[in-house]
Each structure stands twice: as structure tokens, then as C-alpha cells.
Amino acid sequence: xxxxxxxxxxxxxxxxxxxxxxxxxxxxxxxxxxxxxxxxxxxxxxxxxxxxxxxxxxxxxxxxxxxxxxxxxxxxxxxxxxxxxxxxxxxxxxxxxxxxxxxxxxxxxxxxxxxxxxxxxxxxxxxxxxxxxxxxxxxxxxxxxxxxxxxxxxxxxxxxxxxxxxxxxxxxxxx
Amino acid sequence: xxxxxxxxxxxxxxxxxxxxxxxxxxxxxxxxxxxxxxxxxxxxxxxxxxxxxxxxxxxxxxxxxxxxxxxxxxxxxxxxxxxxxxxxxxxxxxxxxxxxxxxxxxxxxxxxxxxxxxxxxxxxxxxxxxxxxxxxxxxxxxxxxxxxxxxxxxxxxxxxxxxxxxxxxxxxxxx
Numbered sequence: 001x002x003x004x005x006x007x008x009x010x011x012x013x014x015x016x017x018x019x020x021x022x023x024x025x026x027x028x029x030x031x032x033x034x035x036x037x038x039x040x041x042x043x044x045x046x047x048x049x050x051x052x053x054x055x056x057x058x059x060x061x062x063x064x065x066x067x068x069x070x071x072x073x074x075x076x077x078x079x080x081x082x083x084x085x086x087x088x089x090x091x092x093x094x095x096x097x098x099x100x101x102x103x104x105x106x107x108x109x110x111x112x113x114x115x116x117x118x119x120x121x122x123x124x125x126x127x128x129x130x131x132x133x134x135x136x137x138x139x140x141x142x143x144x145x146x147x148x149x150x151x152x153x154x155x156x157x158x159x160x161x162x163x164x165x166x167x168x169x170x171x172x173x174x175x
Numbered sequence: 176x177x178x179x180x181x182x183x184x185x186x187x188x189x190x191x192x193x194x195x196x197x198x199x200x201x202x203x204x205x206x207x208x209x210x211x212x213x214x215x216x217x218x219x220x221x222x223x224x225x226x227x228x229x230x231x232x233x234x235x236x237x238x239x240x241x242x243x244x245x246x247x248x249x250x251x252x253x254x255x256x257x258x259x260x261x262x263x264x265x266x267x268x269x270x271x272x273x274x275x276x277x278x279x280x281x282x283x284x285x286x287x288x289x290x291x292x293x294x295x296x297x298x299x300x301x302x303x304x305x306x307x308x309x310x311x312x313x314x315x316x317x318x319x320x321x322x323x324x325x326x327x328x329x330x331x332x333x334x335x336x337x338x339x340x341x342x343x344x345x346x347x348x349x350x
Contacts, residue, residue, distance in 0.1 A: 039194070040218050129310075138227065159194035
């Protein structure tokens with residue numbers, strides 16, 4: 001459990017994810033933790049919260065997620081843009097991403113995959129349905145615990161536009 | 176087909192959608208067109224492009240999508256924020272949203288659902304898999320045609336943070 005983070009209500013986690021921020025997915029397989037960057041996911045239910053995420057079978061994290069059925073979805077802000085891209089451009093097959101990019105692995109509370117301490121929110125998840133994995137690399141997850149930094153929102157999340165271009169979260173409006 | 180719009184490459188459509196903009200989904204069932212606002216979707220493949228979208232069975236559009244297996248995913252910008260929210264807060268069961276909110280229905284090229292003329296991009300889709308509909312209200316779509324306004328990107332898309340709060344797309348950075 002992360003001492004510097006506070007718990008965030010499970011049934012509000014869609015508010016952190018439905019705007020489409022780049023996320024960093026952590027797994028832990030046979031004691032080896034890894035990180036991948038990702039934008040292809042969606043909330044599919046809010047209470048209890050469920051997500052659908054796509055992790056290609058080409059990714060090193062695919063095997064870890066499929067075997068352990070656990071991951072953490074960590075949400076970085078623009079301060080971590082460069083490290084997030086580095087995580088996306090390298091493979092856990094070759095590098096220890098926590099060590100190489102100077103990121104802190106904190107213990108999660110309900111899964112073995114670690115939280116990334118530098119990310120402002122961390123969403124602990126368990127895989128509950130793998131029926132769409134073979135055909136679409138699509139995993140259905142249930143969110144089991146959410147942590148957030150005790151700071152004011154909104155956060156400057158980053159949103160992938162393709163290639164090396166990212167949109168940084170702009171002004172908040174009420175409509 | 177929309178005369179003021181130009182075609183956009185199918186295998187680049189993930190660049191329009193993966194940053195998580197609010198979208199307006201149009202359907203046409205028995206000659207009746209409808210619009211719903213939505214944030215719960217993700218790209219699941221880029222070439223050929225496929226999407227996973229969640230439309231609750233409580234929504235009026237659910238039945239139209241399930242029967243016709245066709246829709247258009249229209250991407251509004253902040254100029255349409257108020258109309259987009261109005262589409263989200265009303266039901267096609269009670270109102271003709273095109274008429275009520277002054278939106279223009281343009282004919283699509285490969286599906287019967289209309290394009291919303293005022294949206295800067297329009298993604299024509301066909302449902303290709305309904306195996307996850309009963310359990311999760313999750314439809315798998317294939318993108319069959321994409322239209323875009325011939326103007327410079329990036330666009331000021333809106334991203335739902337929950338309730339009445341939306342983040343407006345901010346600066347673009349290269350990382």
C-alpha cells in the first residue's frame with residue numbers, strides 16, 4: 001500500500017480514465033516487474049468499475065497479464081511525458097524500465113503488480129474475462145482499488161495523437 | 176457522401192480517436208436518425224481499423240445499433256460543447272435531436288446512419304461482433320470510411336471528466 005497516496009472511490013474511477021490519458025500499465029511476472037505505455041482502453045462499467053484494454057500479443061506485457069491476470073493502470077502527467085514515451089519505445093524483454101527510467105515501484109494492496117509512485121493515480125485491476133483475448137487482444141478487467149495523490153485536480157494528463165505528438169490537457173469548462 | 180469533407184486514411188483513424196474525445200454516435204433505424212454523446216470507446220486495431228464501444232441497453236440508440244449494425248462516430252470540437260451535452264442529456268425517444276439542436280444530417284457513403292455536418296471528423300462503422308453485447312453492452316465495430324474537414328489540426332476536442340466538467344484539448348507537444 002502506498003503511504004503517500006490516498007484511496008479514491010472505486011465508482012468514480014471513470015472520471016480519471018474516460019478522458020483518454022496515456023497510461024502506464026505495470027505487471028509483475030515471476031518476480032519481474034514491467035511497464036508499458038498504452039492508450040487503447042476504455043471504461044465499460046462504473047459500479048463495479050470495469051475496463052476493456054488492448055495489449056497486443058507482440059508486447060512483452062501480454063504474457064505477464066495473461067498468466068498473472070493482474071495489473072496496475074498508472075496515470076502519468078506531462079512531467080512524466082518523456083519517461084512515459086521511453087517506456088513505450090523499449091521492451092521489458094531487454095531493459096528493467098523502473099531502474100532505467102528512474103521510476104519508483106510501490107507495493108499495491110490487492111495485486112502483485114507495483115504502483116508507479118511518480119504517477120498521480122494508480123488503478124489496481126484483475127482480469128475477469130479473457131474470451132476476447134485470442135481474437136482481439138482485448139482483456140476485460142475489474143478495478144479493485146484506486147489510489148490518488150492528495151493534490152488538487154485537474155491534472156495535466158497527456159493524450160496521444162499519434163507518432164511523437166501528444167496533446168496536454170487544457171482548460172476545464174463546465175457545460 | 177459529404178461534399179465539404181475530404182476522405183481520411185482508414186489506417187490513421189486511431190490518431191483521431193485514441194486521445195479520448197467525446198464523440199457523438201449517430202444511428203438510423205427505420206428512417207429515424209438519432210444522436211447520442213459518448214466517451215466509452217477505444218480503438219482496438221489500426222489496420223483494418225476496429226473499435227470497441229459501449230452503448231448501454233438503457234440508451235435509445237442501443238436498439239438501433241443492434242438491429243441496423245451501423246453507426247457513425249462523429250467528433251465535435253469545443254464549439255459544439257453545449258450541443259453535445261444537450262445530445263447527452265436528452266433521449267431520441269422524446270426529441271428529434273438534429274432538429275432540436277440545429278445539427279445537419281449529411282448522407283454517409285457506406286452506412287445509413289448520417290454524418291453530423293458540424294463535426295470536424297466522421298467515422299462510418301459497421302458492427303462486426305456482438306458476442307460481448309449481452310454481458311457488457313460492448314460492440315466491436317469495423318471502420319469502413321472516414322471523413323475530415325479540410326482544415327488544419329489539432330482540433331480543440333472536448334474530453335469528459337465527469338458530470339458537467341470537460342477538459343478542452345490543450346497544447347500539442349512532441350516527445
